Amino acid sequence: MVELKSEDKIKYTINGPFFVIKLDNPKNLNAMTREDYLYLGQLLEKSENNPDVYFTVLTSTGRFFSSGADFANITAKNENSNDPELTKWLSNFVATNLYVTDMFARHSKVLICCLNGPSIGMSAAIVALCDIVYSKNDLVYLLFPFASLGLITEGATSVTLPRKINDNVAYEKLIFSQPFKYDVLKGNIIVKNYKIEDTDEFNSAVLKDLSEKIKYLHLPSCLGMKNLIHSSLRDEIIRVNSIEVNDALKFWLQGEPQRRFKQLLLKERSHKL
Amino acid sequence: MGSPRVSYRIEGAFFIISFTDPRYLNSLSFDDFIYISELLEKADKDDSILYTVFQSSGKFFSAGFKFDSIAEFGEIKKEKNPLRQLSLLFGTISSQNVLVADRFLKHRKILICCLNGPAIGLGAALVMLCDIVYSMTDSVYLLFPFSNLAFVTELSSSITVARKLGHSCANEHLMFSTPITYNELFDKKVIVRNYKMDDTDEFNKKVIADLQKQAKQLHPDSIIGIKNTIMTGEYGRLLKLSQANESTTTFPFWVDGHPQKRFQQMKNKERRHKL
Numbered sequence: 001m002v003e004l005k006s007e008d009k010i011k012y013t014i015n016g017p018f019f020v021i022k023l024d025n026p027k028n029l030n031a032m033t034r035e036d037y038l039y040l041g042q043l044l045e046k047s048e049n050n051p052d053v054y055f056t057v058l059t060s061t062g063r064f065f066s067s068g069a070d071f072a073n074i075t076a077k078n079e080n081s082n083d084p085e086l087t088k089w090l091s092n093f094v095a096t097n098l099y100v101t102d103m104f105a106r107h108s109k110v111l112i113c114c115l116n117g118p119s120i121g122m123s124a125a126i127v128a129l130c131d132i133v134y135s136k137n138d139l140v141y142l143l144f145p146f147a148s149l150g151l152i153t154e155g156a157t158s159v160t161l162p163r164k165i166n167d168n169v170a171y172e173k174l175i176f177s178q179p180f181k182y183d184v185l186k187g188n189i190i191v192k193n194y195k196i197e198d199t200d201e202f203n204s205a206v207l208k209d210l211s212e213k214i215k216y217l218h219l220p221s222c223l224g225m226k227n228l229i230h231s232s233l234r235d236e237i238i239r240v241n242s243i244e245v246n247d248a249l250k251f252w253l254q255g256e257p258q259r260r261f262k263q264l265l266l267k268e269r270s271h272k273l
Numbered sequence: 274m275g276s277p278r279v280s281y282r283i284e285g286a287f288f289i290i291s292f293t294d295p296r297y298l299n300s301l302s303f304d305d306f307i308y309i310s311e312l313l314e315k316a317d318k319d320d321s322i323l324y325t326v327f328q329s330s331g332k333f334f335s336a337g338f339k340f341d342s343i344a345e346f347g348e349i350k351k352e353k354n355p356l357r358q359l360s361l362l363f364g365t366i367s368s369q370n371v372l373v374a375d376r377f378l379k380h381r382k383i384l385i386c387c388l389n390g391p392a393i394g395l396g397a398a399l400v401m402l403c404d405i406v407y408s409m410t411d412s413v414y415l416l417f418p419f420s421n422l423a424f425v426t427e428l429s430s431s432i433t434v435a436r437k438l439g440h441s442c443a444n445e446h447l448m449f450s451t452p453i454t455y456n457e458l459f460d461k462k463v464i465v466r467n468y469k470m471d472d473t474d475e476f477n478k479k480v481i482a483d484l485q486k487q488a489k490q491l492h493p494d495s496i497i498g499i500k501n502t503i504m505t506g507e508y509g510r511l512l513k514l515s516q517a518n519e520s521t522t523t524f525p526f527w528v529d530g531h532p533q534k535r536f537q538q539m540k541n542k543e544r545r546h547k548l
Contacts, residue, residue, distance in 0.1 A: 146495055146499060147491040147492060147495040147496055147499060148490055148491055148492070148495075149492070149495075150492035150494075150495055151492075151495055152495055152498035152499045152501075152502055153498075153499050153502045153503065158499065158502035158503040158505070158506055159506045159507070162503055162506065162508060163506075163507070165462070166437065166461065166462040166463075167404070167436065167437055167503075167508060168403075168404060168405055168406060168437065168462055168463055168464075168465055169462045169465055170503070171383065171404035171405050171500070171503070172404075172405045172465045174499050174503075175383055175404075175405070175491075175496055175499060175500070176487045176488070176491070177491065178487075184462070232507075236506055236507050239505075240502065240505055240506050243502060243505050244502050247498055247501065247502060248498070251492075251494065251495070251498070254494075256492055256494075260492070269490075
């Protein structure tokens with residue numbers, strides 16, 4: 001199998017004030033390698049540094065928004081490296097997660113997610129890091145299978161989920177690796193359900209609505225308000241992000257996640273849905 | 274050490290604390306709460322335990338403070354040395370907020386409540402401190418009658434109720450001592466599942482059986498690790514702050530003696546909870 005480059009799997013376009021990122025690897029359910037997550041972080045930085053951009057819009061393709069970490073990639077990273085374990089997981093896990101989560105937390109543009117389907121793991125954490133989420137239909141869900149993968153909460157989900165949804169629900173779903181389905185997400189994370197079948201149509205409908213909505217707005221006001229609303233959540237995410245990754249490092253050093261990712265790859269284990 | 278009203282048992286990864294006094298609707302004394310906090314400590318230190326589960330018996334989860342315990346204040350009043358009297362009163366009143374609330378806050382295991390029926394006062398505060406709540410029926414409710422009893426929010430309820438129900442609803446229920454109904458608890462997702470059962474013992478057994486099923490294949494350290502990261506967030510810090518705030522705010526009310534009088538009136542049936 002030819003290894004695709006991140007640039008081939010994640011595209012972007014700039015359309016007026018919108019910086020539109022598109023996960024474009026539907027055949028693989030938009031699973032992401034470490035490099036893909038890093039590339040996503042770099043695209044956020046690109047959007048951040050463009051003074052004409054006010055909104056960063058995440059879109060995807062096909063059935064899944066993103067099925068999360070690419071199992072094959074993790075297993076390959078584990079088996080094809082002679083680095084000491086600490087070095088290996090500092091670079092493959094700690095640095096990547098810290099960087100990507102931090103890029104989202106500190107992003108000053110309004111983050112909008114067009115949720116076309118299910119999202120899992122770190123990719124689901126990214127959905128929860130967005131300021132506004134629109135869903136394609138009521139079949140979308142977010143799954144954080146950390147407890148069944150031998151990991152702990154990552155991507156600041158220990159902050160975003162209790163805060164945006166509710167403490168008790170967050171505990172139940174996180175502890176038992178249960179999906180957060182549409183009925184739990186609506187009103188808390190998802191602000192509107194488009195009830196559309198086709199992903200491309202859904203993405204265009206959202207972008208069309210957004211262009212309509214901002215017509216008479218003073219866009220710097222939008223960024224000013226985001227900054228004010230986001231300030232306490234941002235501080236909390238930045239603080240907890242480093243605790244999450246460093247706590248999780250112990251799990252990688254013990255080898256439990258690697259074992260369980262490999263079982264997923266060999267189909268000896270499946271996500272609980 | 275023990276209490277006729279509270280017992281515990283261990284089933285695998287579950288440390289189950291049961292209220293066993295259905296005749297008196299599982300009302301609890303100050304000492305019972307201290308005992309509960311000791312049991313939390315015991316569960317926390319046991320490495321094989323991942324979940325601490327509260328269960329009750331009969332119709333009520335807990336009717337809250339045991340009116341008979343009001344006699345303790347008579348004993349404190351007999352103390353001749355006013356400074357010593359103040360110190361005894363502070364020890365009694367602040368114990369829930371400082372010792373009990375702190376042991377809930379620091380508890381590393383997942384706190385699960387099997388809510389078989391209504392919970393009142395400190396009993397309701399305990400429900401709100403749990404991480405996951407399952408209800409037996411839709412006739413459960415929580416009542417925080419602190420304004421009716423002439424003191425203020427205790428056992429971190431100033432934080433838990435506001436955080437889990439939203440500020441406006443929390444203010445309404447706490448200011449006016451109005452019950453929080455099943456519908457509101459379910460809509461706000463404090464209760465994550467209603468079992469729709471009649472019998473408390475069967476309900477308790479079913480919840481444990483379901484939990485055992487759900488817990489299969491999970492990595493034990495992940496469970497403790499996830500809770501730990503969640504608690505390092507804002508919620509944990511607010512709970513910590515509430516301990517000092519609530520203790521110092523409630524204390525002058527007890528020094529004035531209004532709560533003691535009103536508990537006496539409740540005991541004599543001259544005053545009732547607003548339901």
